[in-house]
Amino acid sequence: MQFVKVKLSTTLSNLRDLVGNQNIEQILNINSLKRVPNIGQQIARAADNIASTSADVSLDYKKSTLNRATSDSDVFEHLALMGESGWKVYKSTNSLPNTLRIPDTITLPLSEDIIGNNTRISDEVYERAMSSLNVPPHSIDPSIFNTYDNKKRTQIIEGTSRDYKNIFQFFKIPWGNMSIYSSIADEAKDFPVYPEEISDNARASYTQMPELIYQYEPWQLYTSSGPRANTYTFLFHRDMWTGDHRDGKANELIRFCMANCYPEYNGSAVNSSLVTLYMNGQLLIRGVLTDVAVTWDGPLGLDGYYLVCKLQLNIVEVSPYPLNYWSMMNKPLIG
DSSP, X not given: OEEEEOOTTOOHHXXXXXXXXXXXXXXXXXXXXXXXXXXHHHHHHHHHHHHHHSOOOOHHHHHHHHHHTTTOHXXXXXXXXXXXXXXXXXXXXXXOTTEEEEOTTOOOOOOTTEEOOOOOOOHHHHHHHHHHHTSTTOOOOGGGGGOOOOOOOOSSOOOOHHHHHTGGGGSOOOTTTEEEEETTXXXXXXXXXXXXXXXXXXXXXXXXXXXXXXXXXXXXXXXXXXXXXXXXXXXXXXXXXXXXXXXXXXXXXXHHHHHTTSOEEETTEEEOOOEEEEETTEEEEEEEEEEEEEEEEEEEOTTSSEEEEEEEEEEEEOOSSOOOHHHHHTOOSOO
16 A cells, blocks of 8 residues: 655645656545645645544554554554544545555555555564553554564465464455445445445336327337436455454444444434445445345354355435436446
């Protein structure tokens, strides 16, 4: 993973010079930014709002995030030394404070403005960092990153508990790139995979005029279009969160999706949930979740239950803007 540093004074032109004109649009999209001249100010305002309104980040989230960052010592160090405000920003945006996340499809040359060196963190530094995090006040001493070791690293998993905890450094889990947001919970959950299959559709309804004399075909009268009713199929393993299928993370995602099929009662008011599915920072669909289907398969885990899950979501779109011929023509590939 890579991040590009951004200052308060950074402009769109400065950013284009750093990342290349061919990459600017994709980077803005994945970071949910508008194309404005003062990019640095836009990022700073968003970060200040997140830091002042978001709840503190749990210790478990910090540990799991650091475990996923062990393949990049540069990113690991920045994460480890963040304060609480920095963690709030990272959890909300999947970007380090004062940076923009670079999509995995883009690799920028290393420079002083790029965070992410693709060099694995040493075992000694990792162990000291995680040990410090487990002890109150749950902070990491910056001095541990001033030590280095010169041991040659093997490229295979040796089966130790250390390797088991960090097995996902060898796989690209798209954390933050595929998520579902609930309007009732005001919370989003990440998927550890992209959809295996997406069934998208567009449809229109017509009625026929009564038969007219000498008319070969009946006249078709337009009545309505839509709504889109899409199906998204995800296939994942319960070990894909932390390496331990007993962590309950897969169940959290499944129950989160199922809960959005039910309303919230507030006295006589019945509030139904709107969900939004995001893919690579772009809105895929927004609407009501009408069906959640779960199919279990694979071997049994240590807790005696199946490890492989096929999760299927049916979402009926509630479009955030009016749809017509030209708005559909101008829609991007994703969405």
